[in-house]
Structure formats: structure tokens, C-alpha cells
Amino acid sequence: xxxxxxFVQLKNEVEAWVASIMPDGFPxxxxxxxxxxxxxxxxxxxxxxxxxxxxxxxxxxxxxxxxYIHQTALAYLVYPTxxxxxxxxxxxxxxxxxxxxxxxxxxxxxxIAELRLAALLHDVGHTFxxxxxxxxxxxxxxxxxLSVKRAPQFKRRDLGLAEIISYLxxxxxxxxxxxxxxxHYYPDFRKLDLDEVAQLIIRSPVDEFAFMGEIIxxxxxxxxxxxxxxxxxxxxxxxxxxxxxxxVSAALLDRRRFPSSHPDWIERYLVMKSGGVxxxxxxxxxxxxxxxxxxxHHKVRAIECMIKSxxxxxxxxxxxxxxxxxxxxxxxxFYGLTDFQxxxxxAAEPRLKPTVDRLTKRDLFKRCLVISxxxxxxxxxxxxxxxxKTSEDYPEELRQLRKIIWAELPKDKxxxxxxxxxxxxxxxxxxxxxxxSAWVDIGTRExxxxxxxxxxxxxxxxxxxxxxxxxxFSISDPRTRRAVNEVAIKVxxxxxxxxxxxxxxxxxxxxxx
Amino acid sequence: MEKLEQMQGSGEEEFTTFEDIFALALxxxxxSHFKADxxxxxxxxxxxxxxxxxxxxxxxxxFFDERPPLPPQSNEFYQLITTLSMPGLxxxxxxxxxxxxxxxxxxxxxxxxxxxxxxxxxxHIQKISKLLDARLAVQG
Numbered sequence: 001x002x003x004x005x006x007f008v009q010l011k012n013e014v015e016a017w018v019a020s021i022m023p024d025g026f027p028x029x030x031x032x033x034x035x036x037x038x039x040x041x042x043x044x045x046x047x048x049x050x051x052x053x054x055x056x057x058x059x060x061x062x063x064x065x066x067x068y069i070h071q072t073a074l075a076y077l078v079y080p081t082x083x084x085x086x087x088x089x090x091x092x093x094x095x096x097x098x099x100x101x102x103x104x105x106x107x108x109x110x111x112i113a114e115l116r117l118a119a120l121l122h123d124v125g126h127t128f129x130x131x132x133x134x135x136x137x138x139x140x141x142x143x144x145x146l147s148v149k150r151a152p153q154f155k156r157r158d159l160g161l162a163e164i165i166s167y168l169x170x171x172x173x174x175x176x177x178x179x180x181x182x183x184h185y186y187p188d189f190r191k192l193d194l195d196e197v198a199q200l201i202i203r204s205p206v207d208e209f210a211f212m213g214e215i216i217x218x219x220x221x222x223x224x225x226x227x228x229x230x231x232x233x234x235x236x237x238x239x240x241x242x243x244x245x246x247x248v249s250a251a252l253l254d255r256r257r258f259p260s261s262h263p264d265w266i267e268r269y270l271v272m273k274s275g276g277v278x279x280x281x282x283x284x285x286x287x288x289x290x291x292x293x294x295x296x297h298h299k300v301r302a303i304e305c306m307i308k309s310x311x312x313x314x315x316x317x318x319x320x321x322x323x324x325x326x327x328x329x330x331x332x333x334f335y336g337l338t339d340f341q342x343x344x345x346x347a348a349e350p351r352l353k354p355t356v357d358r359l360t361k362r363d364l365f366k367r368c369l370v371i372s373x374x375x376x377x378x379x380x381x382x383x384x385x386x387x388x389k390t391s392e393d394y395p396e397e398l399r400q401l402r403k404i405i406w407a408e409l410p411k412d413k414x415x416x417x418x419x420x421x422x423x424x425x426x427x428x429x430x431x432x433x434x435x436x437s438a439w440v441d442i443g444t445r446e447x448x449x450x451x452x453x454x455x456x457x458x459x460x461x462x463x464x465x466x467x468x469x470x471x472x473f474s475i476s477d478p479r480t481r482r483a484v485n486e487v488a489i490k491v492x493x494x495x496x497x498x499x500x501x502x503x504x505x506x507x508x509x510x511x512x513x
Numbered sequence: 514m515e516k517l518e519q520m521q522g523s524g525e526e527e528f529t530t531f532e533d534i535f536a537l538a539l540x541x542x543x544x545s546h547f548k549a550d551x552x553x554x555x556x557x558x559x560x561x562x563x564x565x566x567x568x569x570x571x572x573x574x575x576f577f578d579e580r581p582p583l584p585p586q587s588n589e590f591y592q593l594i595t596t597l598s599m600p601g602l603x604x605x606x607x608x609x610x611x612x613x614x615x616x617x618x619x620x621x622x623x624x625x626x627x628x629x630x631x632x633x634x635x636x637h638i639q640k641i642s643k644l645l646d647a648r649l650a651v652q653g
Contacts, residue, residue: 149576158576158588203578258582265581373599382626383600388532393574397528427599429591436551437583457549457594461605464595 006147013332014168021061021335022174027182032056034186044230045092051113053189054094054120056182058087062124062175066090068338072231073129074307077362078299079235086123086130089226094119096243097222100215104252104270110191111209117183117192118200118216122223125165127334128342132304134162135392136311141331157203161331163217170198210266211252218270219438219450220246220283228286237293239286242279249276253441271439271447280438280450284431288459291428292467302365302473305421308395310352312418320351355418363476365421367509368484371470371492375505381498386470390426398422405472405484405491413483415475420484424470432460478512485509531571531589532596533627534634538641539603539615540623544650547613549605551591555584557648558593565637612651 032052040055041047050058057063066087076082097119101112127133138145138161145161148154154164169175176194183189199205203213215222225243232239253271255261272280294300311328318327323345325336337345343360346352358364376383389397406417435450442448450456472488474480485506492499539547548554559577566572577585594613597603602623604614615623631638 146573156577156579158578260582262581380600384532384536384596384602384626387599388530388596389528394528394530427592427595429595430588432551432591433586433588437580437586451551457551457605460591461595461598464599468599 001143001147003147003150004152006144007151007153010144010148010164010331011168011171013330014165015172015174017332017335018062018169018172019174021065022178023061024174026060026178027056031182031185034188040091042088042091044088044233045095045226048091048095048098051186051189053183053186054116057117057120057179058091060175060178062169063087063090063120065338066123066126068340069126069128069130070339071130071227072235072294073132073300073339074303074359075235075294075297075300077303077359077364078297079294082231082235082294084230084234086126089230090120090123092226092230093122093222096225097215099243099247100222100250100270101212103247103250104211105209108209110189110193111212113189113192114197114200115212115215115222117179118197119222121170121197122166122201122216123162124169125162125167127162128337128339129307131162132307133334134160136308137161137331137334139393139395140311140315140328144331154202154204159202163202165331165335167198167202170194170201208267211268211270214270219434220250220270220272220280224283224287228283228290231290231294232286235294237289239289241282241286245276245279246272249273249279251441253439253447257441257445258447259445269439271441272450274440274442277440277450277453280434280440281454284434284450284454284456284459287431287434288428288463291463295428296425296469298367298370298469298471299364301423301425301471302367302421303359304391305365305423305473306355306359308391309418309421310346310355312399313351313355321349323349326352358475365419365473366476366481367471368474368481369472369488369501370505370508371424371472371499372468372505373465375502375508377500377502381500382496383499385496386424386492386499387427390424392426398424401491405488408487408491409483413480415480415484419475421473422470422488423473425468427464427468429460429464432456481509482511485511529571529627529630531569531575532593533631534569534571534638534641535593536597536602536623537627537631538638538645539597540620540627541639541642542615542646542650544646544653545614545616545620546651546653547615547645547649548651549611549613552584553649555586555590557644558587558590559585561641561644565641568637569634613649614653 036052038050038055039047040050067085069086071084071086071089072082094116097115098112101115105111148164179194183192196205200213200216203217205213217223228241249272251271251273252268255265255267314321314326321327326345328334343356347356391398401422402420406420435454435456438450440448440450472484474484489501562572562575575587575589577587579585598605602619606612606614
């Protein structure tokens with residue numbers, strides 16, 4: 001698909017959806033006075049003062065829906081207190097963005113207000129189940145998504161779909177008019193540039209304040225500093241990032257400090273002074289920690305497969321789904337629902353109800369086989385053939401593999417294909433990008449990067465070699481699981497994988513004796 | 514079992530990714546030792562994508578962040594190294610992963626795995642191999 005055409009298609013979809021959710025002329029009530037600020041407190045970042053335009057933005061239906069979109073999707077079925085939402089995170093992100101801004105451009109009040117607004121809005125393009133639905137959309141509408149990513153507006157950045165949608169929402173006619181009305185009503189914010197706010201969301205500001213993009217999305221951005229602390233806190237994981245230390249050690253550096261500086265480069269760079277290197281290490285370490293603990297936790301992945309199975313049933317035969325809101329023919333169709341609305345509508349559909357019931361009763365898919373390098377016999381066969389087929393990027397190819405396993409199951413133990421999953425999580429490779437790109441200023445002429453202090457490839461590779469796990473999942477019935485285990489082992493042993501599993505690949509599934 | 518073979522036959526030969534292309538390109542090089550420097554790899558990856566994206570659709574999923582003075586950076590580079598190292602197709606010897614190694618045995622495995630499946634891209638892949646030799650190869 002031609003990229004500009006794809007861009008216009010998605011833009012029009014987003015425009016129509018925003019117009020449907022955002023009442024014309026919102027807010028209907030008189031505008032609050034410029035001194036009528038409000039104070040809000042949330043669990044992780046504490047108190048912050050909201051300017052009138054900020055709480056008007058937060059009160060808009062577009063932002064309010066984030067209250068009902070969990071930050072870590074259904075991870076609360078594993079960690080009971082993981083009930084934090086995109087709304088909470090957006091608030092936390094705004095506070096940290098403000099603090100980083102105040103550290104490096106103290107006197108630029110309008111710029112700091114832009115940072116706060118961009119942070120409040122950076123996740124407005126998320127919908128139910130956060131990154132899970134984003135990943136489902138990215139593969140279902142892959143052609144459109146990849147084409148939009150190549151549009152000139154996004155050319156210099158590798159953006160996720162939610163980031164692109166956030167940008168399109170902020171640029172949409174209805175929402176832009178609303179922002180213009182509520183922000184520029186107040187004399188102190190008349191110069192606040194809404195286009196700059198949209199650019200910050202996609203990390204592409206162009207003027208001498210281009211470094212502000214790094215505060216919203218960079219190696220130690222407000223987004224990461226908030227979600228790392230927040231996810232740990234609400235999941236009860238004993239890990240932390242010393243955000244205050246980041247604020248002490250963050251600085252701006254003129255491009256002329258680079259020996260080969262070029263006029264095309266941005267003028268100033270966000271850097272970490274040498275005293276903050278340990279914090280950068282802490283950020284990388286914590287990101288690494290969160291993968292096995294939350295994002296790649298086998299139960300979290302099993303839950304994700306259950307949600308994917310709902311979509312598979314929907315798209316297998318959309319005519320059998322009675323509620324049009326669940327047909328998801330376009331990307332914008334995803335945006336009409338929040339987490340519980342999706343589950344409630346799905347529970348009312350006879351074809352989807354069994355899976356939703358299992359989810360709500362926490363009768364989750366269980367492991368039938370664990371795929372991990374230490375659990376494979378040497379030689380490794382064609383392991384590459386499997387690890388490149390990640391669930392996120394190649395669901396269709398994995399569906400073929402599931403069909404092969406399913407076809408080999410004894411008929412009396414054959415479950416629905418929707419209840420049998422091969423899950424190959426994408427290794428957390430993006431973690432390696434930060435040490436490659438985080439600048440460290442040690443005060444000499446030479447600019448270093450985190451990678452010069454911290455041998456990250458060794459870490460990342462060790463993680464991937466030894467901690468990464470894929471799974472074969474099925475329903476909890478022990479007889480079914482055993483049958484799936486036996487067949488999966490047989491299938492992986494043959495063409496094109498030639499993999500042989502150690503006993504532990506089965507043992508870790510904890511079959512009842 | 515017949516059904517199994519039919520299903521395996523369908524599509525499996527067609528399914529190739531950018532990792533396969535680079536596995537084969539590395540296998541077809543004259544060298545066995547390559548620099549592991551991510552900056553240099555990113556530059557080469559960027560050049561390959563600019564040149565061959567239209568010819569090999571597998572490269573269409575590779576995207577870059579452009580943040581000079583850093584070279585264009587891509588998550589797919591890190592994914593490539595992972596996908597080749599996890600199954601042991603390349604080795605990343607200590608200390609500090611200064612080298613990426615693909616020895617003769619690993620090359621043979623990659624050629625067996627990917628050679629036939631990527632036959633139609635043979636010419637392009639040979640050119641990528643030459644580029645890898647020229648830009649990233651080091652004395653073993």
C-alpha cells in the first residue's frame with residue numbers, strides 16, 4: 001500500500017472516531033479562571049498541580065477512557081494489585097517530564113507546559129488491553145501499519161501503532177480545536193504550540209528544542225521512568241529506579257562538544273552526567289527484570305493467548321458475531337471499547353463466552369511444553385526456524401504450526417484449535433538500544449555512551465539464551481495437556497525443526513501426578 | 514502423518530524473514546570473524562535496506578530511528594543478532610562481544626537451512642555477503 005494513501009486512510013479513521021467520542025464544543029461549562037488550579041495525588045509520583053487547561057484535557061472523554069485501560073492489560077490475574085491504568089501512568093509521566101524539563105530548561109515555562117501536555121497525551125492512542133491490542137492490530141492490519149510507518153510524517157522514527165494514533169488524535173480537527181480552545185484561552189499559555197506537542201509525541205520536534213523529544217521518548221525518558229517504577233510498585237516487585245537521581249544528573253549538551261559536529265544535527269542533546277551512569281544501568285537492569293517477572297511471565301502470556309483466541313474466533317467467521325462492535329473490521333473499531341467493555345460484550349456472544357468465562361473464573365490456559373534453549377538437547381536442530389516466528393510478528397506462521405500439532409492429537413483429546421497455542425515471545429531486544437544511544441558526559445572532549453560503561457550485549461544475550469521461554473499452551477484439563485505435550489514433542493522433533501527436548505521442558509509444566 | 518507432511522509442505526518453504534537473508538549472506542562470506550560493533554552493523558543494515566528493500570520484501574519490516582550523530586538505529590538489528598545467536602548460528606565470544614563469529618560448521622548449517630529457500634534472491638544475497646566482507650570482516 002502506498003504510504004501517503006495509508007496515512008490518509010488511518011487519519012480519516014481517527015478523525016471520524018474522535019468526532020464520535022468528543023462532543024463538539026466540549027466543555028459546555030464556563031471555563032475556569034486562570035488561578036483555579038487543582039491538586040491531584042497518585043500513588044507513585046505523589047502530588048502535582050494541574051493547570052485549568054490540563055484538567056479540562058484530562059476531563060475530556062478521550063482521556064477519561066484511559067482510566068479503564070489497564071497499563072499491563074490482564075496481568076492483574078497474575079499480580080492481583082496490577083490494577084494501574086494508562087490514566088495514572090499519563091499523570092506520572094507528566095510530572096516526571098515537567099521535572100526533567102525544569103532541570104534542563106528552567107526558564108522556558110511554555111516549553112515545560114508543552115512537555116507536560118505531550119506527556120499527558122502520549123498514550124491517548126492506546127485502547128483496551130494496551131500493548132496486547134496494539135500487537136493484535138499491528139499484525140491484523142500489518143500492511144496498513146507498515147505503510148503508514150513509511151509516511152513522510154513518521155519517516156525518521158520507528159513508531160508503534162499507539163504512538164501514531166496518539167499523534168493523529170492530537171492532530172485531529174475536533175481534538176485540535178478543543179485543545180486550541182482550552183489551552184489558548186489562558187494568557188500564560190497563548191504561545192503554547194500544539195503542533196509541537198504533537199511532534200513531541202512522535203519524538204520529532206525540529207527547532208532548537210528538539211531535545212525535548214528525548215524527554216518524552218528516549219533512553220531515559222519520562223515514560224520509562226514512570227512505567228518502570230509503576231509496574232514494579234503495583235505488581236509488588238521489589239525493584240526501583242532512583243528518579244530523583246536522574247533529575248540531578250540529567251543535563252543538556254551543545255552539539256559543538258562533539259568533535260565532528262554537523263549543522264544538520266540538533267543543537268542540544270539530553271545527556272547524563274557521569275554521576276548518573278549507575279541510574280542508567282539501573283534502568284536497563286530493571287527493564288530486563290520486568291520481562292520474566294511480568295511481560296514474559298508464562299501466565300501473562302497464557303492470558304494473552306486467550307485474548308488472541310477470542311479475536312481468532314471473531315475473525316474466523318464475523319457473520320456469526322451478533323454485535324457489530326466486536327467485528328473489528330478497521331483499526332478505529334478497536335477504539336470504541338475499554339477493557340471491561342470488551343470483556344462484557346464478548347461474554348454476551350455465545351461463541352466467545354466460554355473463553356471469557358474461563359478468563360473471569362481464572363481457569364487459564366496452562367503450559368504443555370516449555371521451549372527454552374537450556375531445555376533442548378544438543379545439537380539444537382533448527383531452533384532458528386522457531387525463534388524468528390514470534391507471536392507478535394508472525395501469528396499466521398505460528399497458526400500453521402498449531403494446526404500441525406492439532407491435527408496429530410488423538411481425536412478423543414482434540415480440543416478446539418483456538419484452545420491450543422504456540423507462544424514465541426519477541427525477545428526483549430529493544431533493551432539493548434538504550435545503552436547504544438544514551439549519551440554520558442564525563443566532562444572531557446570525548447562523548448561516551450552507556451555501552452562504554454556497561455557490557456550490555458553480554459547481559460542481553462545471556463537473557464535470551466537462558467531466560468527466554470516460549471510455550472505450548474492449552475486448556476487446563478490434565479489429559480488434554482499431556483496429549484498436547486506428547487504431540488508437540490513429536491512435531492518439533494521432525495521437519496523443519498528437528499528439536500529434541502530435555503525432560504525438564506515437560507517437568508516445568510507441573511502436570512498433576 | 515500424511516496430513517502432517519502436507520501441512521508442513523504448505524507455506525513453510527515460502528516463509529522467510531530478514532534474519533534468513535542475513536544468515537545466508539553471512540554464510541556466503543569469505544570471512545568467519547566480523548566486528549560486533551553495533552554502530553557499524555547499523556550502518557551496513559541501513560545501506561542494505563535502502564538498496565534491497567524493494568527487491569526483497571522480507572526487509573520491509575526493518576525500520577530505523579534517525580538520531581545523528583548516532584547511526585540509524587533499528588530494533589531489528591538486535592533482533593537479528595538474537596535470532597542468529599540463540600540457535601547457535603553465530604557465536605559471540607567473550608570478552609565484551611567484540612566479535613561475531615560464524616565458523617565453517619555454522620556456515621554449512623545456515624546454507625543447508627536457507628540456501629534453497631532463498632535461491633531466487635541469490636544474486637542480491639551474494640552482494641550483501643560482499644558488503645559484509647568489505648565492511649565488517651576482521652582477521653580471525
